[in-house]
Amino acid sequence: MGKGLTKRSEDYSKWYNELVVKADLAENSSVRGCMVIKPYGYAIWEKMQAELDKKFKETGHQNAYFPLFVPKSLFEAEEKNAEGFAKECAVVTHYRLKTDPENPSKLIADPNAKLEEELIVRPTSEAIIWNTYKGWIESYRDLPILINQWANVVRWEMRTRLFLRTAEFLWQEGHTAHSTKQEAIAETQQMNKVYADFAENFMAIPVIQGNKTESERFAGAEDTYCIEALMQDGKALQAGTSHFLGQSFSKAFDVKFTTKEGKQEHVWASSWGVSTRLMGALIMTHSDDSGLVLPPNLAPIQIVIVPIFKNEEQLTRIETYVNTLVKNLKDKGISVKFDHRDSVRPGAKFAQYEMQGVPVRIAIGPKDLDKNQVEVARRDTFEKTSVSQEGLEEYLENLLKQIQDDLFNKALEFRNNHITEVNSFEEFKQVLETKGGFISAHWDGTIETEEKIKELTKATTRCIPLEGAIEEGVCVYSGKPSKRRILFAKAY
Amino acid sequence: MGKGLTKRSEDYSKWYNELVVKADLAENSSVRGCMVIKPYGYAIWEKMQAELDKKFKETGHQNAYFPLFVPKSLFEAEEKNAEGFAKECAVVTHYRLKTDPENPSKLIADPNAKLEEELIVRPTSEAIIWNTYKGWIESYRDLPILINQWANVVRWEMRTRLFLRTAEFLWQEGHTAHSTKQEAIAETQQMNKVYADFAENFMAIPVIQGNKTESERFAGAEDTYCIEALMQDGKALQAGTSHFLGQSFSKAFDVKFTTKEGKQEHVWASSWGVSTRLMGALIMTHSDDSGLVLPPNLAPIQIVIVPIFKNEEQLTRIETYVNTLVKNLKDKGISVKFDHRDSVRPGAKFAQYEMQGVPVRIAIGPKDLDKNQVEVARRDTFEKTSVSQEGLEEYLENLLKQIQDDLFNKALEFRNNHITEVNSFEEFKQVLETKGGFISAHWDGTIETEEKIKELTKATTRCIPLEGAIEEGVCVYSGKPSKRRILFAKAY
Numbered sequence: 008m009g010k011g012l013t014k015r016s017e018d019y020s021k022w023y024n025e026l027v028v029k030a031d032l033a034e035n036s037s038v039r040g041c042m043v044i045k046p047y048g049y050a051i052w053e054k055m056q057a058e059l060d061k062k063f064k065e066t067g068h069q070n071a072y073f074p075l076f077v078p079k080s081l082f083e084a085e086e087k088n089a090e091g092f093a094k095e096c097a098v099v100t101h102y103r104l105k106t107d108p109e110n111p112s113k114l115i116a117d118p119n120a121k122l123e124e125e126l127i128v129r130p131t132s133e134a135i136i137w138n139t140y141k142g143w144i145e146s147y148r149d150l151p152i153l154i155n156q157w158a159n160v161v162r163w164e165m166r167t168r169l170f171l172r173t174a175e176f177l178w179q180e181g182h183t184a185h186s187t188k189q190e191a192i193a194e195t196q197q198m199n200k201v202y203a204d205f206a207e208n209f210m211a212i213p214v215i216q217g218n219k220t221e222s223e224r225f226a227g228a229e230d231t232y233c234i235e236a237l238m239q240d241g242k243a244l245q246a247g248t249s250h251f252l253g254q255s256f257s258k259a260f261d262v263k264f265t266t267k268e269g270k271q272e273h274v275w276a277s278s279w280g281v282s283t284r285l286m287g288a289l290i291m292t293h294s295d296d297s298g299l300v301l302p303p304n305l306a307p308i309q310i311v312i313v314p315i316f317k318n319e320e321q322l323t324r325i326e327t328y329v330n331t332l333v334k335n336l337k338d339k340g341i342s343v344k345f346d347h348r349d350s351v352r353p354g355a356k357f358a359q360y361e362m363q364g365v366p367v368r369i370a371i372g373p374k375d376l377d378k379n380q381v382e383v384a385r386r387d388t389f390e391k392t393s394v395s396q397e398g399l400e401e402y403l404e405n406l407l408k409q410i411q412d413d414l415f416n417k418a419l420e421f422r423n424n425h426i427t428e429v430n431s432f433e434e435f436k437q438v439l440e441t442k443g444g445f446i447s448a449h450w451d452g453t454i455e456t457e458e459k460i461k462e463l464t465k466a467t468t469r470c471i472p473l474e475g476a477i478e479e480g481v482c483v484y485s486g487k488p489s490k491r492r493i494l495f496a497k498a499y
Numbered sequence: 500m501g502k503g504l505t506k507r508s509e510d511y512s513k514w515y516n517e518l519v520v521k522a523d524l525a526e527n528s529s530v531r532g533c534m535v536i537k538p539y540g541y542a543i544w545e546k547m548q549a550e551l552d553k554k555f556k557e558t559g560h561q562n563a564y565f566p567l568f569v570p571k572s573l574f575e576a577e578e579k580n581a582e583g584f585a586k587e588c589a590v591v592t593h594y595r596l597k598t599d600p601e602n603p604s605k606l607i608a609d610p611n612a613k614l615e616e617e618l619i620v621r622p623t624s625e626a627i628i629w630n631t632y633k634g635w636i637e638s639y640r641d642l643p644i645l646i647n648q649w650a651n652v653v654r655w656e657m658r659t660r661l662f663l664r665t666a667e668f669l670w671q672e673g674h675t676a677h678s679t680k681q682e683a684i685a686e687t688q689q690m691n692k693v694y695a696d697f698a699e700n701f702m703a704i705p706v707i708q709g710n711k712t713e714s715e716r717f718a719g720a721e722d723t724y725c726i727e728a729l730m731q732d733g734k735a736l737q738a739g740t741s742h743f744l745g746q747s748f749s750k751a752f753d754v755k756f757t758t759k760e761g762k763q764e765h766v767w768a769s770s771w772g773v774s775t776r777l778m779g780a781l782i783m784t785h786s787d788d789s790g791l792v793l794p795p796n797l798a799p800i801q802i803v804i805v806p807i808f809k810n811e812e813q814l815t816r817i818e819t820y821v822n823t824l825v826k827n828l829k830d831k832g833i834s835v836k837f838d839h840r841d842s843v844r845p846g847a848k849f850a851q852y853e854m855q856g857v858p859v860r861i862a863i864g865p866k867d868l869d870k871n872q873v874e875v876a877r878r879d880t881f882e883k884t885s886v887s888q889e890g891l892e893e894y895l896e897n898l899l900k901q902i903q904d905d906l907f908n909k910a911l912e913f914r915n916n917h918i919t920e921v922n923s924f925e926e927f928k929q930v931l932e933t934k935g936g937f938i939s940a941h942w943d944g945t946i947e948t949e950e951k952i953k954e955l956t957k958a959t960t961r962c963i964p965l966e967g968a969i970e971e972g973v974c975v976y977s978g979k980p981s982k983r984r985i986l987f988a989k990a991y
Contacts (some may be wrong), residue, residue: 036631037573039616043631046561046646069538070545074530075620075651075667076589079596082530083606093596098608099620100592104571114575116590116617126530126609128567128591128620139528139535148842154538159651163594167926175567182665251923291898350640364662496864 010245012362014296019240020200026290027169030299030363033286040167040174040424047363048286050307052177054156055285058304059179062201066151068181073135078125081134085259088133091226095162095172097128107223107300128161133227133278136182137256143273144184151194152184169243169285171499178282184274184476188253188266190444191275191471192230195251198279199232202247205292210285211302211415212236213422213437214246215445215494217470222454225278235469235494237422238291241443243469243496246288249279287499293387298365300387302414303407310343311365312422313356315372318432322347325371341407363388367403374382387414432483435495439466445496449489451482460495469494504854506788508913510730517786518644519661522791522855525778532659532666539855540778542799544669547777548649548664550701550796553673554693560645561672565906567651568618573626577751580625582734583718585809587654589620589666600981620653625719628674629748637678637765638757642687642812644676660781661738663991667713671776676766684716684722689741690771691724694739702777703794703907704728704784705914706738707986709962714946715911717770721745726985727961729914730783733935735961735988757761779991784910791856792879794906795899802828802835802895805848807864814839817863820888827892830937833899839894851877858902859895865927879906920984925976927987937988952976 012023012029027033032048044052060070061358076099083089104122107113129135136154143149148464161175179200184193199216206212214234224231228250236246257263257274264274293300303309312333314325329345336343344365353370360368370382381399384391387410394402425444429435438446446466450456471493480489504521505513519525524540527533536544552562568591575581595612599605622628628646635641653667665698673690677683691708695720698704706726728738749755749766756766767961785792795801804821808814823839828835836857838848845862852860862874873891879902886894917936921927928937938958942948953959963985972981 034631035568036627038568038570038627041568043566044564046563049563050561051562069542071538071671072536074528074535075653076530076533078530082596083604086604089596089606093598093606096596097591097592097618098593098596099589100608101590102588103575104581104590105587106585106620112578112586116573116592124590135528135530137724139526142526161567177564183957191775253591286913341721433549457663 012296012298015239022296023287023291024169025177026264026294026298026362032290033169033297035169036454037410037435039211040164042169042173044177044214044436048305051289051301051305052283052286054305054307055210057097059205059281060155060157062150062205063155063179064179066153066197067203068183070156071154072156072158073132073139076127077129077135079125079127080359081138082127084134084138086226086285087255088131088227092130092162095164097161097163099126099128101335101337103309109451111245113167129158130160130162131278131280132156132158132180132182133252133256134158134260137260137262137276138470139259139380140182140274142182144262144264145269147186150184150186150264150274151190153194154183155179155181165467168287170246170283170290173283176283180280181278182275184257184262185277186266186272186275188275191277192251195232195249195277195279198277199234199247199249202279202281203234206234206236206246206288207306207415208291209302210292211304211411211418212288212341213419214416215470215472216474217494218474219248219470220454220457220468222266222495223468225250225486227252227255229255233470234289235445235496236292237444237496238288240495240497241289241425243445243494244288244291245498247279247281248287249278252276252278275336277325293414294364298362301364301366303366303411306341306364306366308344308360308363308365309407310367310369311342311360312345312349312371313342313353313360314345315353315370315375322349324373324376328376329371332399336403339400339404341404351496363443367406373463375479385410387417422425424495429483430480435466435483436453436464439464439495439497443497445469445494447492447494449478449491450495451485451487451489451491453485456482466495466497469498500702504790507731514788515783515884516661516737516958517522518786518790518854519604523885524782524791526662527661528726530666532656534661534665534667535951536669536775541797543793543797544775544778546799547702550649551697551773552649552905554697555647555671555673558645558693560647560675562648562870564648564650565624565645566633567621568626570627571617571619571620573630574619576630577607577748578625579720579747580623584622584654587622587656589655591618591620615713618656621650622654623770623772624646624650624652625674625744625748626673627754628756629752629768632674632676633752633754636754636756639678639759639799642676642678642756643682644936645673645679645686646673646675647673658829660779662782665775666776670772670897672772673767674769676749676977677769678758678764678767682847683745683769684743687722687724687741687769687771690769691726691739691741692743694771694773698728698738698780699728699800700905701794701796702781702784703796703903703910704780705737705911706905707962707964708966709964709986711962712946712949712985714949717742717743720770721747725962726936727988728780729917729936729988730780730991732783733917733989735986736776736780736783736936736991737961737990738777739771739773742769744768744770784904786856790854792906793856793858795858795903798856800836800852800855800857801833801899802859803852804835804837804839804850804861804863806839806947807845807862809831810867812822813865814841816865816868820868821863828895831892831896832861833896859898860950869958877902879909906916916936918986921975922972927952927958927975928956931958931987931989937961937986939986940975941970941972941983942987943979944982945975945977948974948976955988958987958989961988962991
């Protein structure tokens with residue numbers, strides 16, 4: 008167990024908060040709700056970014072950058088979007104500070120530098136981007152526009168938690184423009200699939216792809232696709248969303264194009280995003296009471312080598328061997344660290360790398376050298392094995408792949424064991440309280456029922472799974488007819 | 500000449516503004532002073548980022564992320580820094596919007612959601628970062644801290660120009676903490692050298708390394724190192740700065756460490772940054788009256804291939820050859836585009852790629868195929884050559900290297916021809932008005948003289964060159980004694 012780390016079974020929420028800090032991922036800043044992402048946490052985020060960016064470019068997207076600020080009048084233009092975000096907006100009202108006349112060591116916002124129009128710090132960029140696209144689009148030849156932006160956004164949340172819900176967070180937001188409804192929907196679906204592929208095959212996080220119900224949709228969207236993951240405490244986490252925006256923004260900003268036939272039509276839109284919230288999903292999918300567990304794909308250090316030595320001579324002998332090993336592993340593209348600090352004991356090093364989720368640890372002492380072997384320990388299973396130095400590089404390369412697969416399969420089994428079909432509201436409540444996880448239930452399709460269920464159980468509709476079958480049934484709450492099951496869960 | 504592009508000799512400033520837009524690099528947004536960086540411009544910035552990031556990591560730095568907002572009380576803590584930036588600060592005062600009671604379709608900042616303490620949108624992050632470092636540093640073992648951040652910052656400039664001076668810009672800011680003064684100075688110097696190496700060997704922009712005079716230093720720094728480039732119109736451009744901050748921030752935020760000997764001492768600091776301003780330097784160093792000229796290292800498309808064809812059959816024949824060529828070039832890591840659009844004429848394609856600065860253009864028609872050759876055109880010199888298809892890949896690979904070198908040498912020659920030693924104020928004014936460029940002159944070391952020269956000529960001190968020799972002389976303005984020449988210029 009991690010030193011001083013609360014057990015998950017004792018207090019899951021406390022375990023999470025402690026782990027984020029002890030594994031050196033992030034910490035709260037002196038700005039309410041804003042976090043500092045520490046180098047180790049940021050290195051993991053950079054790996055996510057690099058892989059996502061590659062996938063976006065492979066699917067024909069380019070990066071660009073749009074302003075941090077949105078003038079209030081633009082923000083207001085798409086009503087539903089404005090209404091959806093108005094309560095969380097940071098507002099810039101002044102553009103200058105001056106010395107406080109009552110206290111010369113202090114500064115105040117200069118009353119003579121009040122903005123004529125307030126600026127909103129972007130909570131999302133549809134407004135500023137569609138106002139820009141207006142100038143870029145004249146004819147069908149200018150379409151599609153396939154753009155992504157890596158940026159910071161601000162949503163003034165009242166209750167914040169590191170990575171999961173912060174006032175400022177980092178994300179990417181794709182914003183695309185199309186000449187047909189069909190093409191915009193295909194884009195929306197494609198990007199949700201890209202997210203699902205990334206979550207499962209890169210982050211080892213199994214997800215369910217589906218559509219949000221009307222009440223859970225993005226403000227301004229006609230349809231929202233999502234990937235939903237399940238955390239170890241049985242709560243769901245929305246890990247990514249892709250929105251079919253219809254013509255809501257092109258109408259709000261009057262963005263029309265001339266068709267091949269010479270007609271004027273409004274442009275069709277999609278937007279899609281994932282954020283540093285994925286760090287929270289990563290932590291709560293794989294980690295344990297000893298700290299972080301990282302899939303090798305996301306590990307800044309994939310293998311750490313700890314020498315066990317009593318004197319300088321022993322260390323020198325170990326180093327001679329390790330230097331070659333390190334070089335060979337680096338040549339294979341494996342990130343490896345040789346921790347030969349003599350100021351820290353091996354036990355303390357073991358604990359640190361366990362807490363930080365380094366997938367594989369190699370320990371090596373004089374006896375191992377004598378036997379031409381090393382001790383290999385897996386972070387995910389704690390399994391220790393003596394492995395021959397011959398062919399060690401290939402062994403480790405395969406082991407990293409094995410760990411990546413095992414983590415996914417373990418999470419998949421847990422997730423699959425936590426999808427429960429229920430057929431009555433009693434059963435719904437009982438499963439929710441005792442087992443948690445996703446509840447697959449019939450629903451009458453009304454917002455009223457969704458709200459009532461949320462009020463009574465705190466469970467929300469997570470998604471209408473893309474793979475769900477048509478099945479006649481009755482709503483678990485209202486008893487009214489239903490044509491398919493959807494997923495409910497308590498959620499982050 | 501670029502279609503509709505103003506000539507540099509007619510109006511350099513207008514040429515620049517037009518080029519940025521016509522080459523599809525950036526445009527003004529509807530937010531005062533903030534720009535939209537378009538995909539083509541952003542792709543160039545991404546190449547700068549990737550190279551710089553590699554250099555930072557090679558020199559032992561890690562990336563992290565700190566909040567966008569700085570609480571006013573923290574911002575005030577380091578007085579000189581606060582004073583230096585106070586007049587350019589965007590200030591967040593509210594965290595919520597609500598429906599305007601007088602006009603239900605409008606929103607207003609909710610008076611009930613006024614922040615107790617205003618938040619400054621970071622103009623630079625020393626304050627928030629040093630307030631964070633306070634929690635990270637206890638002993639000499641915690642030092643050095645070598646961190647970089649890629650971020651957006653906001654400085655409310657009154658007169659803005661795309662890339663050169665914008666209210667919001669993108670940059671990187673390194674912030675390091677050290678146990679000795681010597682080490683912090685060495686870091687400051689090292690990073691200025693990294694910038695110089697990057698500018699010269701990656702961007703093909705010759706720079707002069709030097710120190711700023713006291714009045715031109717970063718607010719809060721004890722010493723500012725810089726790299727100064729020279730634009731084609733004879734004006735200088737500060738392309739990067741590296742600051743030795745002494746103990747000003749560690750004292751303002753009370754960041755102390757325990758030395759090996761058990762004493763408590765304040766930490767020593769450096770900070771250093773380059774920004775999207777480098778895009779302006781790039782444009783104004785290499786480009787011409789036909790548009791952008793890009794060094795191959797920074798070109799999103801290094802080679803464009805334009806087929807010359809009259810019918811489908813000819814295009815098919817060309818494509819068969821080009822597909823292999825494209826594959827071979829990509830295998831060599833060269834980015835190549837085959838523009839086979841039949842809706843655009845070759846002449847229009849040529850003009851577009853000239854405007855966008857693609858270093859090498861290949862044109863290929865049926866006659867070229869018959870002769871086993873292609874036509875290769877250089878963007879920088881407009882030189883056209885018929886080149887055999889045999890060994891073409893190696894020819895092109897070498898040509899790209901040649902262009903990179905030639906651009907640097909051309910800019911270096913121009914820069915060296917525009918450093919003029921003057922020994923009187925008359926000569927100073929005459930050179931400044933007729934020839935421009937850097938003026939190497941003796942200066943008495945006082946702020947008064949600097950101000951007077953600026954007032955009379957608009958020239959500012961650019962730097963005290965690191966390589967300048969000790970030389971007895973008298974100040975060109977005051978006639979007082981001086982021990983070395985420094986560089987003056989009109990500047991961006």
